[in-house]
Amino acid sequence: MTRVACHKFDVLVVGAGPAGMAAAACAGECGVRVGLVDDNFRLGGQIWRSESAGGPVPEAAGWLERLRAARVDPLCGVRVFDAPDPGVLLAETADDPCELQYDQLILATGARERFLPFPGWTLPNVMGAGGLQALVKNGLPIRGKRVVVAGTGPLLLAVASHLRKHGAELAMVCEQASWDRLARFGIALAGQPGKIVQALQLKKDLAGVRFATSSWPVAAEGKNVLESVSISRRGKSETLACDYLSCGFHLVPNTELACLLGCQIECDFVRVDDFQRTSIPEVFCAGEPTGIGGVGLALVEGQIAGLVSGRRVAKARDLFAQRKKLRNFAAALAGAFQLRAELRDLPSAETAICRCEDVPYSRLLRYPSWRAAKLQTRCGMGPCQGRICGPATQFLFDWTPDSVRPPIFPARMESLAALASSPEPEQQAVTGGH
Amino acid sequence: MSTAAYDVAIVGAGIVGAACAHECARRGMRVVLVDRDAIGAGATAAGMGHIVVMDDSEAQFALTRYSQRLWQELRPELPDDAEYEQCGTIWVAADDEEMAEVRRKHKYYGEREVATEVLDGEALHTLEPNLHSGMKGGLLVSEDGVLYPPCAARFCAERAQELGAKFRLGSSVQDIGQGQVVLSDGSEIRAEFVVNAAGASAPALTPGLEIKKRKGHLVITDRYPGFVRHQLVELGYLKSAHSVSSDSVAFNVQPRRTGQVLIGSSRQYGAEHREVDHGILVQMLQRAQEYMPGLGQMSTVRTWTGFRAATPDKLPLIGPSTVDRSVWLATGHEGLGITTSLGTARILADQMTGAQPEIPIEPYLPSRVGKEQVHA
Amino acid sequence: MPSLALTVNGVTVDVEPGTTVAVAAMLAGQPCRVSVGGASRGPLCGMGICFECRMTINGKAHGRSCQILCEPGMDVRTDD
Numbered sequence: 032m033t034r035v036a037c038h039k040f041d042v043l044v045v046g047a048g049p050a051g052m053a054a055a056a057c058a059g060e061c062g063v064r065v066g067l068v069d070d071n072f073r074l075g076g077q078i079w080r081s082e083s084a085g086g087p088v089p090e091a092a093g094w095l096e097r098l099r100a101a102r103v104d105p106l107c108g109v110r111v112f113d114a115p116d117p118g119v120l121l122a123e124t125a126d127d128p129c130e131l132q133y134d135q136l137i138l139a140t141g142a143r144e145r146f147l148p149f150p151g152w153t154l155p156n157v158m159g160a161g162g163l164q165a166l167v168k169n170g171l172p173i174r175g176k177r178v179v180v181a182g183t184g185p186l187l188l189a190v191a192s193h194l195r196k197h198g199a200e201l202a203m204v205c206e207q208a209s210w211d212r213l214a215r216f217g218i219a220l221a222g223q224p225g226k227i228v229q230a231l232q233l234k235k236d237l238a239g240v241r242f243a244t245s246s247w248p249v250a251a252e253g254k255n256v257l258e259s260v261s262i263s264r265r266g267k268s269e270t271l272a273c274d275y276l277s278c279g280f281h282l283v284p285n286t287e288l289a290c291l292l293g294c295q296i297e298c299d300f301v302r303v304d305d306f307q308r309t310s311i312p313e314v315f316c317a318g319e320p321t322g323i324g325g326v327g328l329a330l331v332e333g334q335i336a337g338l339v340s341g342r343r344v345a346k347a348r349d350l351f352a353q354r355k356k357l358r359n360f361a362a363a364l365a366g367a368f369q370l371r372a373e374l375r376d377l378p379s380a381e382t383a384i385c386r387c388e389d390v391p392y393s394r395l396l397r398y399p400s401w402r403a404a405k406l407q408t409r410c411g412m413g414p415c416q417g418r419i420c421g422p423a424t425q426f427l428f429d430w431t432p433d434s435v436r437p438p439i440f441p442a443r444m445e446s447l448a449a450l451a452s453s454p455e456p457e458q459q460a461v462t463g464g465h
Numbered sequence: 466m467s468t469a470a471y472d473v474a475i476v477g478a479g480i481v482g483a484a485c486a487h488e489c490a491r492r493g494m495r496v497v498l499v500d501r502d503a504i505g506a507g508a509t510a511a512g513m514g515h516i517v518v519m520d521d522s523e524a525q526f527a528l529t530r531y532s533q534r535l536w537q538e539l540r541p542e543l544p545d546d547a548e549y550e551q552c553g554t555i556w557v558a559a560d561d562e563e564m565a566e567v568r569r570k571h572k573y574y575g576e577r578e579v580a581t582e583v584l585d586g587e588a589l590h591t592l593e594p595n596l597h598s599g600m601k602g603g604l605l606v607s608e609d610g611v612l613y614p615p616c617a618a619r620f621c622a623e624r625a626q627e628l629g630a631k632f633r634l635g636s637s638v639q640d641i642g643q644g645q646v647v648l649s650d651g652s653e654i655r656a657e658f659v660v661n662a663a664g665a666s667a668p669a670l671t672p673g674l675e676i677k678k679r680k681g682h683l684v685i686t687d688r689y690p691g692f693v694r695h696q697l698v699e700l701g702y703l704k705s706a707h708s709v710s711s712d713s714v715a716f717n718v719q720p721r722r723t724g725q726v727l728i729g730s731s732r733q734y735g736a737e738h739r740e741v742d743h744g745i746l747v748q749m750l751q752r753a754q755e756y757m758p759g760l761g762q763m764s765t766v767r768t769w770t771g772f773r774a775a776t777p778d779k780l781p782l783i784g785p786s787t788v789d790r791s792v793w794l795a796t797g798h799e800g801l802g803i804t805t806s807l808g809t810a811r812i813l814a815d816q817m818t819g820a821q822p823e824i825p826i827e828p829y830l831p832s833r834v835g836k837e838q839v840h841a
Numbered sequence: 842m843p844s845l846a847l848t849v850n851g852v853t854v855d856v857e858p859g860t861t862v863a864v865a866a867m868l869a870g871q872p873c874r875v876s877v878g879g880a881s882r883g884p885l886c887g888m889g890i891c892f893e894c895r896m897t898i899n900g901k902a903h904g905r906s907c908q909i910l911c912e913p914g915m916d917v918r919t920d921d
Contacts, residue, residue, distance in 0.1 A: 415891050
């Protein structure tokens with residue numbers, strides 16, 4: 032029988048990005064026993080991913096210190112795959128299954144990039160915007176390499192800036208949003224001074240880089256690996272030789288665990304009340320799964336959830352005004368980076384839509400629903416469990432995804448087959464990184 | 466309100482309904498195939514797609530063997546995505562009692578011209594090295610096979626369509642009877658015969674049908690080509706399928722052409738909700754791990770459930786309903802729907818057209834219910 | 842900066858500590874895997890959810906290499 036570690040917490044936070052770290056720190060400071068779990072080998076989530084060879088990003092340092100001081104128990108390399116009963120999550124590490132018991136749960140599961148298919152998007156060295164950035168942070172040399180950054184969203188500029196700082200040659204940054212929309216978004220920034228500073232800094236970082244709006248990739252070309260990208264700009268096509276294409280179309284929320292728990296979902300996001308509570312008792316949600324709003328909003332929502340779970344409701348209320356302002360920013364974000372209709376025409380008949388099962392666009396056209404397509408073509412049945420092709424098909428065909436079943440992340444069979452090792456849960460030693 | 470005249474209206478576009486549609490269309494009948502969802506989206510999508518001869522009763526053997534032969538004949542025409550593989554079944558014996566059962570089955574099948582081979586522990590290990598080494602042996606049934614049911618069902622339905630059959634998919638059926646199918650939107654379809662091929666939902670359309678839902682769980686892994694080569698079933702499976710009242714699990718794994726391993730099986734009575742039952746899943750997977758320890762480290766990608774349609778005597782209902790002369794039944798196939806779909810379609814169409822069926826059909830007639838059964 | 846050595850498809854690669862296996866494969870010029878249709882694939886999402894970076898690491902199949910740090914002596918195979 033497999034050994035199953037069992038951890039019990041008053042408050043369990045799933046996801047150690049900004050929202051999760053803030054929630055865990057605040058809950059911990061209330062004196063309750065807090066656990067913080069994340070699939071990654073380090074804390075920080077995506078946006079605060081540290082360079083592998085270095086220390087944590089400066090923005091995260093303060094929160095890390097607060098976590099340490101509050102004696103929060105971080106468990107890295109832990110993947111939640113099931114929620115069989117209220118108060119219990121099942122997870123696994125690289126080696127063993129584990130059971131996480133909680134009185135209150137804070138979901139801070141973040142977001143992932145939206146990928147839209149176009150011819151050649153499956154070539155090696157075509158990656159997400161955050162995808163390439165993550166690989167660079169994890170040791171990929173980028174100095175002297177030619178990169179095209181494309182897609183949509185504030186992430187593009189952040190990634191372009193980061194890559195440039197590491198010596199990449201930026202051939203072009205292609206934003207599909209129109210200049211009009213971006214301008215309106217810029218005006219929305221006026222209410223967020225911190226963001227203006229950020230924007231100005233980015234402008235400085237990217238001085239001299241070709242930046243095009245109303246522009247998107249139409250094809251990635253190359254024999255076995257990426258060699259060039261053709262982009263559309265003002266009705267004309269331009270081909271750029273490059274080593275990497277860093278391409279992502281904004282973010283979609285990771286709501287799988289929330290769905291599995293039965294939380295109410297509205298317009299693809301987890302519905303929460305003023306106290307970040309979901310429709311399920313004792314389950315909170317903070318950060319991107321409630322609405323894509325960036326780091327600032329994630330931190331505030333995380334703090335509110337953490338404080339409420341620690342019964343410091345008055346202190347949580349103090350943050351409401353700040354949250355309101357940041358939610359305005361989130362709404363502006365959504366408006367600015369809406370996907371344009373032309374992007375639906377990008378795939379050719381042979382373009383793979385489901386990468387796991389290699390299902391081309393032409394095979395999917397005839398099906399009226401995600402489910403019918405899935406059963407007949409296997410689209411969405413691969414290990415990514417529809418995380419990549421789901422948002423793409425939702426945009427291309429207006430398909431709505433299936434209901435969520437465990438495992439919400441591929442897990443070893445022995446983990447699915449595991450029972451808790453004993454009825455009395457024991458507290459395990461802290462094993463996580465920083 | 467629209468009405469149309471057909472010879473046969475088939476409610477339920479699973480593998481059974483689709484096979485019936487094809488068979489009836491092949492015989493020149495005007496067919497319409499109706500389903501609330503897509504083709505093959507119910508139990509057909511949930512099942513293992515195992516094409517297997519079974520010897521629970523003479524009648525079960527006759528129907529599975531007849532139907533298996535029909536699949537073999539159809540094989541050259543099946544599209545690639547139906548993924549038909551004649552990988553064979555090995556009934557695995559874990560102890561001496563089960564080895565005795567192996568020898569009994571070997572004799573039984575031998576008498577009925579089904580080629581089987583008794584495997585001792587060593588031979589079994591050579592064929593399936595990932596089985597726990599403590600197994601006593603098994604029975605290899607080399608003519609058994611596997612396929613991917615949703616695509617096989619689609620193929621049958623499309624064949625029917627080529628012969629003039631019409632589809633009404635995405636249409637919920639409210640009522641059937643007196644030569645009509647009444648849809649939830651109020652429209653009616655008129656047909657001389659209405660076939661209830663609605664599987665676990667059949668009793669909702671034909672009240673009084675003695676069909677109960679028997680829930681099953683399945684798990685599929687990522688790709689591990691070569692890990693398992695045959696459909697492997699523990700002999701204890703038969704005890705599980707026999708039981709009429711209790712929940713049970715049994716070791717049952719299948720190699721998919723993709724290299725994924727499909728893991729089953731479980732049976733529950735009285736479970737109505739579609740959600741995965743964690744307790745049953747754990748039991749099923751622990752059982753699987755006992756037989757194939759290597760499964761433990763394999764990445765599992767999906768789990769799902771389905772509802773088999775189970776009758777009290779474990780044989781399907783194929784033929785005219787005793788209550789309404791216009792309603793025919795093609796349902797109650799429990800775990801053998803994929804296997805016996807083609808045979809079911811033949812028997813049904815034979816009865817409708819007055820043709821001579823190729824096997825005795827009395828055991829499957831709806832009119833048998835309530836009469837005394839004579840088992841071989 | 843001290844480096845560590847691992848093998849990718851039998852070829853030794855030297856990387857800095859903190860490098861992920863996905864990056865090591867890229868440095869070795871190897872695609873991560875071959876798709877169902879036979880095409881070379883490399884990492885896509887960089888965060889462990891797309892499964893394009895799966896490879897066999899120390900005999901264990903389907904490891905998400907972008908989530909796994911290189912260790913000295915690791916045996917990585919993308920060609921099985």
